[in-house]
Amino acid sequence: MKKNILIIGAGGVAQVVAHKCAQHNDILGDLHIASRTLQKCESIIASVKEKKSMKVKGVFETHHLDAMDIKSTADLIRKTKSQIVINVGSAFLNMSVLSACIETGAAYIDTAIHEDPLKICETPPWYANYEWPRREECEARKVTAILGAGFDPGVVNAYAALAHHDYFDKISDIDIIDINAGSHGRWFATNFDPEINFREFTGQVWSWQDSKWVSNKMFEIGHEWDLPVVGRRNTYMTGHDEIHSLSKNLDVPNIRFWMGFGERYITVFNVLKNLGLLSEQPIKTAEGLEVVPLKVVKAVLPDPSSLAPDYTGKTCIGDLIKGEKDGKERELFIYNIADHKEAYLETGSQAISYTAGVPAVAAAILVALGDWDVKTMANVEELPPKPFLKKLDEMGLPTRIREGKEDKKLDL
Structure with a gap:
């Protein structure tokens, strides 16, 4: 051992x-x-x-x-x-x-x-x-x-493997859905490292569709889901880690990732991006100081770990899986619900x-x-x-x- x-x-x-x-x-x-x-x-x-x-x-x-x-x-x-x-x-x-x-x-x-x-x-x-x-x-x-x-990647990969082994003879679609229905009480903040968070959404959105890679822009494709506990939530298709391995390791022609975003996040993100403040290329200020815009944005936003004490609400993350079992069409949602306050009381961190x-x-x-x-x-x-x-x-x-x-x- x-x-x-x-x-x-x-x-x-x-x-x-x-x-x-x-x-x-x-x-x-x-x-x-x-x-x-x-x-x-x-x-x-x-x-x-x-x-x-x-x-x-x-x-x-x-x-x-x-x-x-x-x-x-x-x-x-x-x-x-x-x-x-x-x-x-x-x-x-x-x-x-x-x-x-x-x-x-x-x-x-x-x-x-x-x-x-x-x-x-x-x-x-x-x-x-x-x-x-x-x-x-x-x-x-x-x-x-x-x-x-x-969790994503990780647990959602295990959900897909479980479905593949035990619940389906053939899977046609895996839609991974990530919803944070919680509130941290701040006007704007990211739930994990702002630098990593913003990088995730500034490039192309890659999805696996019809057994090939398809590229879209961020916030180009949206969808509303009716989910357990958190109810109806708007999401956008984004690129994400697990698609890159699931597309190779499971014989599934369509694998997509959907994340929930509030209107405020989308507005702030688009303004920062359009102003060039999400750039990782160094620039010089009028005083001659060299700075990286994205690192400046990170410095002025709240430390994600500081959000935990005031966080309320729940997360819902899971795999909506479609396919066939015994010659019949089947659809399952395999998921977890986590509570921000419970997570904080146990570990001092929020549910994400x-x-x-x-x-x-x-x-x-x-x-x-x-x-x-x-x-x-x-x-x-x-x-x-x-x-x-x-x-x-x-x-x-x-x-x-x-x-x-x-x-x-x-x-x-």
Whole structure:
């Protein structure tokens, strides 16, 4: 069994990961958290202690780390004797941290696709540009690397795999729907790193339709869904990580991602974009100062982790899946409902961080126990979905299935 965890990152998702690792440290062993900002790591551990999250008495230490430095990351993995690394830092770090894991033999888990700071919305399938070329290296060194083990990507991939294995003979459409029906009480803020958030929507929108890649503009295609708990919600088709792996690993001709946006977000986004304030290219002010517009916008917006105390409402994220079973048409919505206030009371983070962080720890537990210690690189849909979904149910993210008028909790 693998033991000892190194958490890389110190944002809202890292805080959830820290609490959930602490709640399962009888399995996971010694815990360590590292970031460029040591104070943030210390605040997270203080939160863990305040909420008495540690299941058994044990180690939980902070470390200063620039995770872009592969050698420093590898040295820290060796120093802490960590056998599993949960990377919930910036998506810019993925390949550096993965390299350190391959070098040391530690298992690697992340929650999002790698991003190059100089490129936005790359040619699909995006995973083929960075992670997938290192699969053979992982296999040769018997290194387990679980890609995209958050919620979306992550849990929604497991929902698709479950549907593929147990509910359909043939799937024609997967529509992944992500709704945040909560309110943080601020005039405007992003729910995670503004830089990553805005980058996600400034380029092309790639979807998988009729078994080929189709490009659209952001906010070009909208759709209203009638969903459990949160009701009718407007969404827009956007590009997203999981489409890039599901299109390869499942034989499904149509895979789309839909995210809910309020009118205020759309207005602010369009104004910032049209003014050039979402640009990552440096400019000079009249005083001769060189600044990056997007980083200035990030600096003036609220820190996403500061939103949690005032957040109310719920999220609804799931897969609407259409296809055939036993010669008949079938449609299922496999989903989860999370509550912002409940997430905050348990971990000090809001539900968006909660839904991203809990699955990463569930994946770590499955790796530690051997269920997912596959000693190669894998996306979540390539792994057995039921152990993962069962663990999520135990950890606070239960799965529900709606078919027609019947809506029930998934029995695992």
